[in-house]
Amino acid sequence: MEQRFVDWLRRHVPPVPPPAIGIGDDAAVLPWRAGGDIVLTTDTITDKVDFVLAETEPRLIGHKALGVNLSDLAAMAATPVAALASVVLPRAVSGGGDPCALAMEIYSGMLALAEQFQVALVGGDTNSWEGSLVISVTAIGRVTSRGPLTRSGALPGDRVLVTGRLGGSLLGRHLAVEPRVREAVLLAERYELHAGLDISDGLALDASRLAGASGCGIALELAAIPISAAAEQLARQTGKSPLEHALGDGEDFELLFTAPPDAAEQIVRDQPLSISVTDVGQCIGTPGLWQVGDSGALNPLAPTGYQH
Ligand SMILES: [Mg+2]
Known part of the structure; x- marks a missing residue:
């Protein structure tokens, strides 16, 4: 053999x-x-x-x-x-x-x-x-000449962005991984990024890890989170909401990264990738994972996701 x-x-x-x-x-x-x-x-x-x-x-x-x-x-x-x-x-x-x-x-x-x-x-x-x-x-x-993008560089005031759409990876994407290599290198070379990781265990859990590594908190705007068609489809079978799938499924293998507000605004305006880049929240001084309510008030958000 x-x-x-x-x-x-x-x-x-x-x-x-x-x-x-x-x-x-x-x-x-x-x-x-x-x-x-x-x-x-x-x-x-x-x-x-x-x-x-x-x-x-x-x-x-x-x-x-x-x-x-x-x-x-x-x-x-x-x-x-x-x-x-x-x-x-x-x-x-x-x-x-x-x-x-x-x-x-x-x-x-x-x-x-x-x-x-x-x-x-x-x-x-x-x-x-x-x-x-x-x-x-x-x-x-x-x-790249900009050096590595780490989990620990996020600063309060940074915007939090994600590539692509999230959730429902169990329907196929968890196997057909599309590593965001070209996207990450392009973003890092062209814009000022502070921190980043790939979403392997779920947006909520990975966001809380990035926040922890950076010594800050992250407040997600739940209505802004880009939900995949697979998450919608899976939700019809599981009884969970598409948003819950987007927050907690994991194995999306999309990028989650932070950038200072000007750079983030520029990225969202330019849309420089063949996939979408979406602003989903903000880094804040208070540690932990939060959701931004309608009134702007912060409520704790459970870091759901895949625990090894
Ligand atoms: Mg990783």
Whole structure:
């Protein structure tokens, strides 16, 4: 299995331009220009936690495994450069499938996304065991000349913005991750941003984390939150409101960021992305997560979302 798979990988992974060394040697080598900081991230996804293998196309699982890592690079406003992937396959694939074929399909999903974002897949490791499918990806990126966008730079008075529309990811988007890499880099290069992250566990929970990391509070204007069609659709099945889905579902993989009021106003006016950017609230001096009522009064807002 191992040799057959490695041969397949060598044929399917695009070669890296020298002096870089990709798959085939004991370790990968990347040229790195001086002065540009390296951004590193890793994420593991597991059968029955992050996806259900028996119900999912393996290519989509591979896409998600790399996609969540690229989303974390986007959150730092970093450009992805390379990635390493480790796959631990179930020895007995349900339905009597071939573990090697499963590995190839998973990597095909990763490779398609890697090509889209010009990420070099420079290392791959596979093993099998008695447990369920586990995929761990490590991604490497570089910051823009503005440096990394962190969670901790928000200041009271900043506006809070989100890309795209939120909620209902369970209907498909949680697998078909669209990492907002180009969007994050464009925003960070063109505008003054103070803090940011990718919404992985829900707008409310992630906003409260950004606020906590920055030592401020965030007051969301609930009526302004852009709700996805999927959230509306899911709400018809769950009895929750579309807004509750937008606040708490998670795995939207959209960007949540803060900017000083002038920059935020400019971004909303320019709409520089192919997806919408919406002003959803404000950073305030009082810690915690709040909602702005009709009269402008602040009420506490529960940081609902996916707790690991
Ligand atoms: Mg993240």
